[in-house]
Amino acid sequence: MEVLNKLYDMTAFGAIGDDPLTLVMLVLALFLLYLGIGKRFEPLLLVPIAFGVLLANFPGGNMSVTPSTEIIEHMTILEIAKEHGIMNMLYYMLIKTGLLPPLIFMGVGAMTDFGPMLRNLKLAFFGAAAQIGIFTVLISAVALGFSLKEAAALGIIGGADGPTAIYTAIKLAPDLLGPIAIAAYSYMALVPVIIPFVVKFTVTEKELKINMKEQDKLYPNKVKIKDMNRIKIIFPIVLCAIVSILVPSSVPLVGMLLFGNLIKEIGSDTNRLMVAASETIMNAATIFLGLTVGATMTASTFLDKTTLLIILGGFIAFAISIFGGIMAVKVHNLFAKKKINPLIGATGLSAVPMASRVANDIALKYDSKNHLLQYAMSSNISGVIGSAVAAGVLISFLS
Template identity: 50%
Template sequence: MRQVEKYLLKIALLLGIFIMPFAASAEEVDMGEKVSKFLNDTGFAQLFAGNWLCLVMIVVACVLFYLAIVKKFEPLLLLPIAFGMLLTNLPGAGLFHPELFDGGHVHWEAFTNANNIGLLDYLYLGVKLGIYPCIIFIGVGAMTDFGPLLANPKSFLLGAAAQLGIFATFLGALALGFTYAEAGSIGIIGGADGPTAIYLTSKLAPGLLGPIAVAAYSYMALVPVIQPPIMKALTTQKEREIVMKQLRKVSKKEKIVFPIVVTIFVSLLLPSAAPLIGCLMLGNLMRECGVVERLSKTVQNELMNICTIFLGISVGATTTAAAFLNLQTLAILVIGVLAFSIGSAGGVLLAKFMNLFTKNKINPLIGSAGVSAVPMAARVSQNVGQEANPGNFLLMHAMGPNVAGVIGSAVAAGILLSFLG
């Protein structure tokens, strides 16, 4: 038996000597495959495998970073949008899946498989369901003083006239071949109200959300550049020098009643505008009533800041290469600046027209503040007015059309949603 055991041991040793090299080779082959798979799965490999458009979008995101950080163009939202754009265009990251929202609908059944859902897919639900824009409107309302508007009700007309850009651009976009829903979403850029543009576009044309949001916030940031040449071209030196009378003092009771009355009237007249108008007026009522100061400070600061971050990242996530790098996006950017320009001009022209019939003349410069870029547009009116007359103070007068424009853009969005939604 011992002799047999010795022979078996020798055979086992010989077999081991022959097998070991092959086993090592197999392990090396397996390791090589793993290394190859790792390299092929990296974003670098996918970029060089034909996803070069993603690289272009990463460059675009870096340009937006520059505008937000260095030039300070609407940095509170432009920076999150740029970072969302960066994240969604990183090959292989799988943070956002546009197919989950194909056709403008949320495909809820796909959300049951959490392995195929990215972080930005969950965050985008807040945009798609209209949550973030409405919460931001509560904060906007809490930071808005409607006193100048109540002190000079004529401001309502100037704010309404500034919405001319929305409907003129709607017709122009239709003429260029956009659908009714797409044209309505593009037209709302003329209101210079980012949350409203995002809210309406998420309902009517979600495929255009990225380009429209970028255009809306970019032009809001460029108010001091775009508006002054328009204002000066449409007014004379004498008109720019008009000094307006001091506004009357508005009582606290008026300020409390106003948001309640506006909510009831607008919501009954135009139910589709109720979410935006209701949230705007809720925030303003918190500000003016004086009994919920803690809530008012919360919606102005913490709540609004949180939603701004989520909104920006989510909107940026929609700017995939396929959705952004096309002629349609270029057309939106061009039409958007025309919409904003027409809106600015509309308020100025109506103020000039009203001066033909009123005893107390209106400085036409405050008409351009009828767009919703609060308070930047009002400051531009003040600056241009002081260039013409250093003793002229138009800021409070311009705030009337400015806050009227916020209401006007929400109403315009409600009209478009009612007809096109």
């Protein structure tokens, strides 16, 4: 009998029975795994996050992230690993220091082509308008009783950029990291649903039929690019200098993005670096980011009213950002001869390239010759810069 008792103690059955809310978290983890594997919603991130939730909520495994305290912050990495397990070691080493989001941005940069933006520079403005959701939700969250830092971390979900949302949450509201990451990546996965939803209520059929290529023929660009390769190499260096001088707090994100882009654009001379940034480092960073963020989500930290408000607030931030971009195009069209399809404004979100693909598909439904992917990519890529700059402003004012 004693042996059986010892065997029972060795397993997690007893601990699960003691805290039934753990079961809710395990079900949530399985649901997220289903979304990632079955529905293919951002599987590269949702699967590691979901598995992190699973690992963290099996009692006795010592794989959940312990909320930051003064004691932990004064411990060495070795002591954290010894006392709190390897997941805490990874979290405090890679997440708490803010290391992984910039590394992921470097990989994103190494996969980004600024060409469409350089060909349609004017459209980059709409990436700015689409950041309005971040700040309107910040105000709404403050009105609901969130602190300024928490509200800012919540609002940044509206930028539709996972690494930026995580980076801002780490800097401003680390306790809300789990729900913010889940909301950000879930809504990014739901871009094909959210953009058509907002477009349906805000854009007329006539506007959706605005053909960008025909507009280009009617009102051609004054400046033609003669040497795109050379410009693509110089551009990230110039842009890095501008952002570094004006919003230094956004440099960890934007700077790494532009470095990644530079090593891509140089070509074969830095090909190995580009492969490392966009594959080796990016993949490793994504695994550790997903697992550790998932491991912050335990029943005690996740199952409360705040999480629900974050999920709801994140959706509103997303929708307002899309609305802001669309409205900016509409205002532009009131005054300009050369009309722009409002879908270009809707892609001012950072979710690259999914937002552009969705906009392209919507445009093709109304006019089978209206391929606006290249134009949408312009505001889409500028949205990445815009949301990182917005995050930089929030961090420098609030941290």
